[in-house]
Amino acid sequence: MNxxxxxxxxxxxxxxxxxxxxxxxxxxxxxxxxxxxxEKGLKKIEEKMKKLGYPLKFEEIKTFKYxxxxxxxxxxxxxxxxxxxTEKDIFEMGNVAPKYSLFTKILAKYFLNLEQTTKEIPxxxxxxxxxxxxxxxxxxxxxxxIVHLExxxxxxxxxxFFAGYFLRIATYVIKSPKINIKETRCxxxxxxxxxxxxxxx
Numbered sequence: 001m002n003x004x005x006x007x008x009x010x011x012x013x014x015x016x017x018x019x020x021x022x023x024x025x026x027x028x029x030x031x032x033x034x035x036x037x038x039e040k041g042l043k044k045i046e047e048k049m050k051k052l053g054y055p056l057k058f059e060e061i062k063t064f065k066y067x068x069x070x071x072x073x074x075x076x077x078x079x080x081x082x083x084x085x086t087e088k089d090i091f092e093m094g095n096v097a098p099k100y101s102l103f104t105k106i107l108a109k110y111f112l113n114l115e116q117t118t119k120e121i122p123x124x125x126x127x128x129x130x131x132x133x134x135x136x137x138x139x140x141x142x143x144x145x146i147v148h149l150e151x152x153x154x155x156x157x158x159x160x161f162f163a164g165y166f167l168r169i170a171t172y173v174i175k176s177p178k179i180n181i182k183e184t185r186c187x188x189x190x191x192x193x194x195x196x197x198x199x200x201x
Contacts, residue, residue, distance in 0.1 A: 007052065007077070007078070007081060008052055008053075010074075010077060010155070011052045011053070011054060011070075011074050011077075012053075013154075014070040014073055014074060014077075014154035014155055015054060015068060015070035015071070015074070016070070017068070017069055017070050017152065017154050018131065019068075019069040019129055019130055019131040019132065019151075019152070020066035020067060020068055020069055020129070020130040020131075021066065021067060021068075021069045021072050021128060021129050021130075022063065022064060022065070022066060022067075022127070022128050022129075023061045023062045023063050023064065023065045023066075023067055024063045024064070024101060024102050024103070024128075025067075025072045025128065026056070026058070026061045026067060026071065026072050026075065027058070027061050027063060027100070028097045028100040028101055029072060029075045029076065029079075029093070029097075030042060030058035030061070030075075031100045032093050032096055032097065032100070033045060033075075033079055036083075037079075037083055041082075041083065042058055044082050045058075045075060045078055045079060045082065046058065048078050048081075048082060049074065049075070049078060052074070052078075054070075054071060054074060056071060056075070063102065066130060069129065069131075069154065070154055073154045073155055073157075073158050076090060076093065076155075076157055076158065076161055077155060077157055079093075080157060087157070087160050090157050090160045090161055090164070091160050091161070091163060091164040092164060093161060093164065094160065094161035094162060094163065094164025094165040094166075094167075094168070095164035095165065095167055095168045096164075096168070097161075097164075097165050097168070098165060098168045098169055098172075099168075103124050103127075103128060104169075104172075106124070107120060107121070107124065107169075108172075113173075114138065114140070114173050114174065115138065117169075117172075117173045118136040118138045118145065121134065121136060121169065122134045122135055122136065129151070131151065131152070132149065132150060132151030132152070133149075133150045133151070134147065134148070134149050134150075134151070135147075135148045136148070143176075143199060143200050143201065144197060144198060144199040144200070145170070145197075145198045146184075146195060146196070146197055146198075147166055147195065147196040147197075147198065148193065148194075148195050149162070149193060149194040149195065149196070150193050150194075151193075151194065152187070153187060153188075153194060156186075156188045159183055159186055159188065159194065162194075162196070163181050163182075163183055163196060166181060166196055166198065167179065167180075167181040167198070170198050170200075174198075174200050176200035176201055177201065178200060178201045179198065179199070179200045180198070180199050180200070181196055181197065181198050181199075182196065182197050182199075183195070183196050183197075184196065184197045
């Protein structure tokens with residue numbers, strides 16, 4: 001969102017996206033906000049969402065119900081504005097999200113096997129989102145993996161959120177003291193898809 005674009009305009013734009021996401025995504029957002037900003041912070045988000053015309057009650061979210069992806073992404077954008085979060089905070093929000101996610105618990109049995117994990121994660125993307133395809137290229141000798149994401153992300157902040165999320169998953173399966181992630185392809189920079197490079201020592 002640039003200085004010339006109002007939050008309301010941004011909200012109206014991203015709510016037009018057709019993709020949907022399981023309620024557990026919204027639940028993890030809520031848990032992180034409550035952990036950082038307390039229950040009052042969560043209420044501030046709800047109040048702002050209502051003013052923008054897209055009301056949301058975190059306590060009423062159903063884990064396995066699909067919601068507009070714009071609703072989940074708008075929570076990230078609103079939180080950044082209300083709490084004056086930096087991009088580093090958004091990255092941390094994504095990085096912490098797997099800790100709250102039910103999918104992470106389901107995937108846990110694969111975390112001892114890097115190859116199997118890279119095969120399973122794309123399947124869970126398709127269960128979590130109604131649109132998009134995620135593929136992972138594993139290069140063990142080069143000590144890197146490429147996350148290829150064919151998906152229309154609503155806002156640049158969500159790219160940062162995903163980077164944090166993917167890095168956390170990587171730390172579960174890659175045994176290395178130093179793991180890095182970098183978005184190397186991005187639709188907001190003119191590419192036709194998103195790509196994240198995960199590398200380790």
